[in-house]
Amino acid sequence: MRVLFAAPGHYWKAWAPALRAACPEVELCRDGDPAGFDALIYAPGYPEDGGALDFTPFTRARVVQSLWAGVERIVTNPTLTQPLCRMVDPGLALGMRDYCLGWAMRAHLGMDAYAQDGVWRNGQVPPLASARRVTVLGLGELGRTVALGLAGLGFDVTGWSLSGRPVEGIEVLAGPDLPRALQRAEILVCLLPDTAQTRDLLDAETLALLPRGAWIVNAGRGTLIDEEALIPALEDGGRHAVLDVFRHEPLPPGHPFWAHPRVTVTPHVAAETRPATAAPVAAENLRRAMAGAPLLHLVDRTRGY
Numbered sequence: 001m002r003v004l005f006a007a008p009g010h011y012w013k014a015w016a017p018a019l020r021a022a023c024p025e026v027e028l029c030r031d032g033d034p035a036g037f038d039a040l041i042y043a044p045g046y047p048e049d050g051g052a053l054d055f056t057p058f059t060r061a062r063v064v065q066s067l068w069a070g071v072e073r074i075v076t077n078p079t080l081t082q083p084l085c086r087m088v089d090p091g092l093a094l095g096m097r098d099y100c101l102g103w104a105m106r107a108h109l110g111m112d113a114y115a116q117d118g119v120w121r122n123g124q125v126p127p128l129a130s131a132r133r134v135t136v137l138g139l140g141e142l143g144r145t146v147a148l149g150l151a152g153l154g155f156d157v158t159g160w161s162l163s164g165r166p167v168e169g170i171e172v173l174a175g176p177d178l179p180r181a182l183q184r185a186e187i188l189v190c191l192l193p194d195t196a197q198t199r200d201l202l203d204a205e206t207l208a209l210l211p212r213g214a215w216i217v218n219a220g221r222g223t224l225i226d227e228e229a230l231i232p233a234l235e236d237g238g239r240h241a242v243l244d245v246f247r248h249e250p251l252p253p254g255h256p257f258w259a260h261p262r263v264t265v266t267p268h269v270a271a272e273t274r275p276a277t278a279a280p281v282a283a284e285n286l287r288r289a290m291a292g293a294p295l296l297h298l299v300d301r302t303r304g305y
């Protein structure tokens with residue numbers, strides 16, 4: 001089986017050994033005749049000239065396996081007719097859980113009130129986690145893991161998803177209940193994909209539904225939040241935003257988010273796809289593709305995620 005590694009050059013060093021170890025029967029290539037490949041391993045940023053990859057000549061490819069969970073940069077490519085699978089990997093989910101729980105805890109405990117300025121401020125006692133209402137937008141592979149982690153810490157967790165599919169142990173709201181999900185969110189964790197339906201979902205009107213003093217943690221995609229509306233919503237409502245993802249990445253040096261006291265920027269580091277845990281997932285799909293077996297984590301093109 002010949003597989004094209006269609007990812008930026010710097011991925012190769014870590015991924016090639018992991019993929020070869022997970023799938024020794026595969027001949028992993030960095031280039032070659034497109035018509036000779038049975039599959040592609042893909043990551044955004046390929047090709048490195050900035051153009052869109054033309055999938056048309058990959059006439060034999062049975063699967064395109066993304067190394068990323070978010071597939072918005074490839075799912076709309078009109079030349080892509082091969083099945084597209086996104087990355088669902090236990091390491092990714094646990095990494096995201098750690099990131100979101102860390103920020104939720106910092107918000108919950110009000111750690112930022114304690115500055116090292118020689119002032120003894122001991123008047124603030126946070127409520128117990130059970131009295132802290134947290135909402136998670138998006139209850140997919142990542143959102144579910146984060147929501148259950150938060151519930152495990154004792155938080156009062158509500159989740160929101162398109163379908164409202166139940167998740168044991170937490171209250172789940174569906175699409176039209178977004179206002180309810182937001183109104184209760186003292187801490188709002190956002191883990192939604194970038195689709196036509198989620199773009200600018202958090203605008204001036206919906207951000208205004210959040211309680212005063214709410215914390216927003218966005219680790220899904222930057223397009224979720226109307227950036228123009230965010231700063232006034234933070235300033236007027238005494239709110240804070242922790243943003244890992246942005247409309248334009250890297251976030252330009254002069255962008256107001258960098259210096260705003262109510263915004264914390266992290267540079268798209270919430271959850272990395274780690275070769276050690278993800279390569280076996282990719283390998284399993286390559287094997288399935290060759291055997292004609294059902295593929296795992298197929299992207300639904302009509303939904304875009």
Ligand code: NAP
Nearest residue numbers: 069070138139140141142161162163193197219220270271
């Ligand atoms: P997923 O399994 O596809 O889950 C997506 C969730 O969003 C599902 O619960 C889905 O609802 C919900 N959803 C989609 N469109 C919606 C809409 N219009 N209204 C309400 N809910 C909607 O995705 P995942 O693996 O959890 O990943 C989520 C996103 O995280 C990825 O798409 C990616 O953009 C981002 N991500 C970020 C990082 C980082 O480092 N910052 C790392 C990995 C991934 P249903 O359950 O009803 O389908």
